[in-house]
Amino acid sequence: MTRVELFDQIKKKQSYLCVGLDTDINKIPKHLLSKDDPIFEFNKQIIDATKEFAVAYKPNIAFYEALGSKGWESLQKTVDYFPSEVFTIADAKRGDIGNTSALYAKAFFDQMSFDSITVAPYMGQDSVTPFLRDGKWVILLVHTSNPGSADFQLMVSRDTGKKLFEEVIEKSKQWATADAMMYVVGATRADKLSEIRTLAPDHFFLVPGVGAQGGNLEEVSKHGMNKHCGLLVNSSRGIIYASHNEDFVDTARNEAKKLQEEMKMLLDTYL
Amino acid sequence: MTRVELFDQIKKKQSYLCVGLDTDINKIPKHLLSKDDPIFEFNKQIIDATKEFAVAYKPNIAFYEALGSKGWESLQKTVDYFPSEVFTIADAKRGDIGNTSALYAKAFFDQMSFDSITVAPYMGQDSVTPFLRDGKWVILLVHTSNPGSADFQLMVSRDTGKKLFEEVIEKSKQWATADAMMYVVGATRADKLSEIRTLAPDHFFLVPGVGAQGGNLEEVSKHGMNKHCGLLVNSSRGIIYASHNEDFVDTARNEAKKLQEEMKMLLDTYL
Numbered sequence: 001m002t003r004v005e006l007f008d009q010i011k012k013k014q015s016y017l018c019v020g021l022d023t024d025i026n027k028i029p030k031h032l033l034s035k036d037d038p039i040f041e042f043n044k045q046i047i048d049a050t051k052e053f054a055v056a057y058k059p060n061i062a063f064y065e066a067l068g069s070k071g072w073e074s075l076q077k078t079v080d081y082f083p084s085e086v087f088t089i090a091d092a093k094r095g096d097i098g099n100t101s102a103l104y105a106k107a108f109f110d111q112m113s114f115d116s117i118t119v120a121p122y123m124g125q126d127s128v129t130p131f132l133r134d135g136k137w138v139i140l141l142v143h144t145s146n147p148g149s150a151d152f153q154l155m156v157s158r159d160t161g162k163k164l165f166e167e168v169i170e171k172s173k174q175w176a177t178a179d180a181m182m183y184v185v186g187a188t189r190a191d192k193l194s195e196i197r198t199l200a201p202d203h204f205f206l207v208p209g210v211g212a213q214g215g216n217l218e219e220v221s222k223h224g225m226n227k228h229c230g231l232l233v234n235s236s237r238g239i240i241y242a243s244h245n246e247d248f249v250d251t252a253r254n255e256a257k258k259l260q261e262e263m264k265m266l267l268d269t270y271l
Numbered sequence: 272m273t274r275v276e277l278f279d280q281i282k283k284k285q286s287y288l289c290v291g292l293d294t295d296i297n298k299i300p301k302h303l304l305s306k307d308d309p310i311f312e313f314n315k316q317i318i319d320a321t322k323e324f325a326v327a328y329k330p331n332i333a334f335y336e337a338l339g340s341k342g343w344e345s346l347q348k349t350v351d352y353f354p355s356e357v358f359t360i361a362d363a364k365r366g367d368i369g370n371t372s373a374l375y376a377k378a379f380f381d382q383m384s385f386d387s388i389t390v391a392p393y394m395g396q397d398s399v400t401p402f403l404r405d406g407k408w409v410i411l412l413v414h415t416s417n418p419g420s421a422d423f424q425l426m427v428s429r430d431t432g433k434k435l436f437e438e439v440i441e442k443s444k445q446w447a448t449a450d451a452m453m454y455v456v457g458a459t460r461a462d463k464l465s466e467i468r469t470l471a472p473d474h475f476f477l478v479p480g481v482g483a484q485g486g487n488l489e490e491v492s493k494h495g496m497n498k499h500c501g502l503l504v505n506s507s508r509g510i511i512y513a514s515h516n517e518d519f520v521d522t523a524r525n526e527a528k529k530l531q532e533e534m535k536m537l538l539d540t541y542l
Contacts, residue, residue, distance in 0.1 A: 065378035072340035097417040107336035120391045124419020146368040148395020158429040
């Protein structure tokens with residue numbers, strides 16, 4: 001999917017919602033546990049209930065790895081089930097030496113057909129570029145939503161005066177354009193979003209942390225939107241665990257719809 | 272396995288060799304491809320041939336993920352096959368927000384019984400500490416062996432004058448002691464090893480990059496060894512792909528033996 005196609009979907013659905021499929025076998029409704037594949041059954045029903053309101057889906061791979069090869073099968077079935085028009089993100093935060101990153105790319109782009117993958121920047125250019133396949137996207141960690149983001153990401157360079165996360169943006173802009181690279185910027189970092197937007201005017205930002213982690217959708221949109229929207233705002237627990245009961249499908253649908261309606265207003269205001 | 276137990280194994284085998292099980296279905300000898308599980312068959316034979324000379328084994332998870340759920344099964348069988356006295360490393364370079372890192376810990380410490388896991392530091396403390404389970408080890412990326420290590424790891428802090436990788440060591444020493452944390456320092460960084468050893472006198476270093484990536488074992492040992500050895504030096508391609516033919520077992524054994532013999536001399540010299 002190209003950046004233009006993604007923006008078309010955003011305009012069509014009046015939404016920049018990404019649904020996080022952080023599917024935990026201990027949290028899904030109990031009545032699903034009798035199914036052959038409770039994880040996939042849950043995901044299938046969530047996708048069906050929310051696809052009208054979401055432009056993207058983001059399974060966090062840890063949730064599937066925690067269940068071994070069975071979890072990997074559930075993930076594969078989920079990826080195969082995604083509607084063709086949605087943008088799919090393997091939230092894997094991978095990164096290794098060149099030939100090894102190339103194998104991670106194989107896992108998520110060949111073995112499974114994700115559109116994009118989140119990548120950690122610590123090992124630098126040759127750990128990131130193997131993911132830059134034609135038609136695929138790298139979503140590079142820049143300034144994350146968790147408390148530990150302050151440990152290293154805010155370190156100021158003696159030589160350039162820039163913070164580490166700013167150096168990550170500056171350097172990575174030389175590795176790929178805004179048509180192949182996005183950045184992870186936590187919703188809890190809304191105060192920094194304007195600055196980050198100035199450094200990366202054209203790039204899409206994947207913004208986790210709205211909802212359970214405390215980020216505010218309006219603040220994020222006001223500071224982060226650009227002329228192609230440029231935002232994919234993720235919500236996971238607020239949608240998929242809004243109910244732990246048999247009505248979880250309707251509840252998920254309603255929560256996704258509420259977010260989409262708010263996003264429609266924000267697109268009208270800030271786009 | 273405790274640090275003392277690991278040092279006991281090093282003294283017993285007169286070796287600090289870690290065998291990297293970077294098992295690529297396209298590179299293993301063709302005669303294995305007719306087996307039900309060629310990957311596991313290869314690993315099994317490599318383990319049997321080299322366990323006399325190695326104190327640790329390190330599968331790089333990317334190689335298994337690239338084969339989907341079948342690869343994950345081969346990995347599980349490999350982990351179950353490791354002899355009980357070896358130190359096992361999931362080379363996964365994982366890291367995410369707290370509850371997600373906890374699920375990665377579940378994948379590698381509960382679902383599979385690895386002793387340790389490599390972790391990327393970019394997201395800071397709360398992305399690392401969930402891996403610090405009783406009896407388990409975090410092996411934190413510090414200064415890696417690849418060219419891209421220069422992109423961010425050498426950035427100098429305006430406030431402390433330290434490089435980013437030094438800040439990673441300084442901060443992480445507060446999160447866990449040398450009985451639960453190790454550091455990844457590339458063999459190609461031997462020039463920096465003395466300095467890094469000064470910053471972390473008691474910690475074990477996992478040292479990849481001897482062999483195919485160009486690192487020198489003697490240099491690494493001279494600059495990096497401490498009074499408990501403090502080094503796990505990894506070799507993968509130099510051992511497991513020393514031959515692509517039916518004699519691969521004997522060749523692997525010989526290469527591992529050569530490294531162990533050199534390590535014996537280096538232990539005599541530098542310990």
